Amino acid sequence: MKLTSSLLLLACISCPVLCTNKLQEHFQWNIIDFEYPSDEARLQAILTGRFKPENGLPVGIEVWNDKLFISVPRWKEGIPSTLNYVPLDSPVKNPRLIPYPSWEANELGNCEKGLSTVYRIHVDKCDRLWVLDTGTFGIEKTTQNPCPYALNIFDLRTDQRIRRYEFRPEDTNANTFIANIAVDLGHTCDDAHAYFSDELGYGLIAYSYKENKSWRFSHSFFLPDPLKGDFNIDGLNFQWGEEGIFGMSLTPPQADGYRLLHFSPLASHREFVVSTRTLQNSSRVDDSWNDFFYLKERSDLSHTTSRIMDDEGVQFFNLIDQNAVGCWNSRTEYRKENHGIVDKDDKQLIFPADVKVDRNRNLWVISDRMPRFLITSLDYNEVNFRVLFAPVEVLIKGTVCDVPKRLEEKIINLNDVRHITEIPSYGYSQKIPFQGYSQKIPFQGYSQNIPFQGYSQKIPFQGYSQKTPFQGYSRKIPFQGYPYLG
Ligand SMILES: *[C@@H]1O[C@H](CO)[C@@H](O)[C@H](O)[C@H]1NC(C)=O
Ligand SMILES: *[C@@H]1O[C@H](CO)[C@@H](O)[C@H](O)[C@H]1NC(C)=O
Numbered sequence: 001m002k003l004t005s006s007l008l009l010l011a012c013i014s015c016p017v018l019c020t021n022k023l024q025e026h027f028q029w030n031i032i033d034f035e036y037p038s039d040e041a042r043l044q045a046i047l048t049g050r051f052k053p054e055n056g057l058p059v060g061i062e063v064w065n066d067k068l069f070i071s072v073p074r075w076k077e078g079i080p081s082t083l084n085y086v087p088l089d090s091p092v093k094n095p096r097l098i099p100y101p102s103w104e105a106n107e108l109g110n111c112e113k114g115l116s117t118v119y120r121i122h123v124d125k126c127d128r129l130w131v132l133d134t135g136t137f138g139i140e141k142t143t144q145n146p147c148p149y150a151l152n153i154f155d156l157r158t159d160q161r162i163r164r165y166e167f168r169p170e171d172t173n174a175n176t177f178i179a180n181i182a183v184d185l186g187h188t189c190d191d192a193h194a195y196f197s198d199e200l201g202y203g204l205i206a207y208s209y210k211e212n213k214s215w216r217f218s219h220s221f222f223l224p225d226p227l228k229g230d231f232n233i234d235g236l237n238f239q240w241g242e243e244g245i246f247g248m249s250l251t252p253p254q255a256d257g258y259r260l261l262h263f264s265p266l267a268s269h270r271e272f273v274v275s276t277r278t279l280q281n282s283s284r285v286d287d288s289w290n291d292f293f294y295l296k297e298r299s300d301l302s303h304t305t306s307r308i309m310d311d312e313g314v315q316f317f318n319l320i321d322q323n324a325v326g327c328w329n330s331r332t333e334y335r336k337e338n339h340g341i342v343d344k345d346d347k348q349l350i351f352p353a354d355v356k357v358d359r360n361r362n363l364w365v366i367s368d369r370m371p372r373f374l375i376t377s378l379d380y381n382e383v384n385f386r387v388l389f390a391p392v393e394v395l396i397k398g399t400v401c402d403v404p405k406r407l408e409e410k411i412i413n414l415n416d417v418r419h420i421t422e423i424p425s426y427g428y429s430q431k432i433p434f435q436g437y438s439q440k441i442p443f444q445g446y447s448q449n450i451p452f453q454g455y456s457q458k459i460p461f462q463g464y465s466q467k468t469p470f471q472g473y474s475r476k477i478p479f480q481g482y483p484y485l486g
Contacts, residue, residue: 022395023325023343023365023388027086028093031380032056032072034080035096045080052078057373058385059179060120061366062129063088063358064156068387069129070097070366071118074108075139081106082118083131100129101159108137111147112164119179120306120354126189128162129154132181132196139374149178151194151207165207171216176201180306182248184259184276193280195261197245198222204245204263206279215282221245221292224267231303233320233371234350243267247317249309250276251330262295262315266305269298271334295334302326302339310357310392314401316342318352318365325352325365327401340399348386357392364389 031053036042045051055076062069067085074082081099083106099106107114115133122130131154135147149172153163172178177200184193192209202222207214222245229241243266250259258277264270271294278284278291298304304326307317313330324344332338342363343349352367365388369378378384396402 021343021345023345023348023363023390025348025386025388026088027068027090027095027385027387028383029058029385030094030383032058032385033094033096034084035098049078051080052076054378054380055079057370058366058368059353059370060118061354061364061387062121062123062356063362063364064123064127064129067100067156068364069100069121069123070387071121072097073119073134073139074117074137079108082108082115082133083121101154101161105161109146111135111150115152116147120181122181122183122194123156124183124185124189124192125359126185126192127156128189129156130181130183130194132178134178148172149176153209163209163212165212165214167205167214171203171205171214172198173201173203176203178205180246180248182250182261184250184261184280193276195248195276195279197248197263199244199246199266200242202244204279206282208280208282213282215285217279217285217288219289219292221272221294222265224265225270226267228269228303229267231321231371234369236371236375238371238375241267247305247307249307249315249317251309252311252313262307262309264304264307266303269300269302271295271298296336298339299336302336306352306354308355308357310361312392314392314396316355316357316363316395318355319344320351323349323352323367325349325355325363325395327396327399329396329401329403331403332400338400340396340401342395342399342401343390348388361392362389363392363395 033053034042034051036045042051055078056072057075058070058072060071066088068088069083069085072079072082072084081097081103083100084097085100086095086097105114108116115131117134117136118131119134124130131152133147133150133152135145135149137144137146149167151163151165152161154160155162176198178196178198180197182195184195186192190210194207196205196207198205202218204217204219204222205214206217224242224244226241229239231238231240245263246266248261248263250261253259256277258275260273260275261279262271262273264272272292273295274292278288284291301319301321303320304317305320307315309315309330315328315330317326319326319341322344323346324341327340327342328334328338349365349367351370352365353370354366356364358364367386367388369384372378
């Protein structure tokens with residue numbers, strides 16, 4: 001009896017309220033194929049070995065209007081194009097990939113004009129596609145570097161490349177491997193920064209669009225946790241013990257106007273956070289150790305390679321050990337009890353390699369069985385690659401990430417109280433969760449519809465002080481804040 005009920009409880013916790021199959025399969029492929037100008041051209045490419053269909057593995061996705069972008073790294077020979085798209089409204093379930101913006105722009109080893117290998121990509125609100133070309137061919141020990149790392153930015157409205165920026169030699173090192181990108185848009189399209197995680201070289205590179213310049217941070221938080229390097233996925237046991245800083249996501253702007261970058265090493269169950277106020281300042285490179293904070297560990301089986309936070313502050317991350325996608329609402333404290341599972345499927349979600357949220361607030365996921373592809377081989381008689389999606393609202397419903405906007409109901413009309421010098425105890429303060437990052441970075445709150453300034457004498461809060469995490473009452477700490485934009 002006891003066993004049954006605790007099992008039941010466990011089932012409820014790990015998968016509350018019918019969590020399977022919320023994600024709808026939109027595309028599925030047994031094998032990747034490309035849209036050649038003609039059947040002859042395709043056949044010719046296969047006969048000459050320029051196209052080896054069995055060597056293609058889709059890894060990164062992004063959605064813009066009616067295009068679904070798909071990157072295919074050149075880990076092996078015979079990948080004709082690394083950056084591609086398919087029309088979202090394709091009449092078939094397994095559309096052929098169309099090189100973006102053209103075949104020529106995907107030429108391996110053409111450093112100036114072509115892309116050699118692309119992993120994760122990002123569309124910003126200014127209709128630009130941010131693409132990091134690693135310049136590589138091959139994987140792990142076999143990797144060759146015909147070209148340097150270079151950021152390419154495309155204007156999606158004209159399909160023209162509008163920027164190519166080669167990383168400085170100091171931005172990378174002999175071990176560098178970068179597969180993730182986060183793009184941080186300020187108030188104008190010019191006011192944009194991108195951050196790149198160097199997984200094996202253990203660095204974080206920042207790029208300023210306005211200045212067309214990059215710089216690199218180092219930190220021990222970028223290193224893997226030596227105890228978290230063992231993986232069991234898709235029936236395979238393997239070790240990714242050296243994998244450091246990888247997946248990243250950006251919060252909505254905080255009280256001071258800057259976002260927070262959340263990141264996690266791949267061989268780790270921990271997440272770290274740093275303000276983009278620090279990252280955007282190139283003179284902080286050697287003097288920012290204490291600006292990086294650590295959050296509580298996730299639960300077991302929570303290796304993650306990709307994450308995204310939507311405009312409302314809900315973060316989604318792939319749970320590669322669980323064939324699942326997890327969520328966390330940044331209105332709540334970052335700890336395992338506040339992490340939910342939005343969907344889990346031991347067939348459709350084997351290695352969910354990338355997660356993205358589109359402008360209509362749908363979550364998109366690609367699953368690709370990457371470990372099997374790398375360690376053994378895929379069976380091309382079955383479906384190996386899937387693109388799935390669901391509205392965020394549907395996914396988080398019934399999970400811990402579905403945090404009600406209780407403030408709007410609760411809050412007395414603070415518009416009448418423009419200048420608050422002391423937060424009055426209206427009786428709601430105990431119930432309002434918020435998080436802060438101490439003296440230098442104002443906290444984020446959810447209670448207010450208006451900017452306010454004062455002393456948080458009555459409101460309990462949680463946050464990180466200069467160095468040590470603590471929890472308590474901020475009786476002594478003056479702050480100035482704007483409401484969290486969620
Ligand atoms: C940005 O810097 C790159 C150097 O990698 C240079 O080739 C390019 O012309 C610059 N672009 C702009 C718009 O300044
Ligand atoms: C950048 O950091 C330097 C050194 O800490 C500081 O003096 C400067 O004010 C910062 N710049 C900005 C724009 O915050």
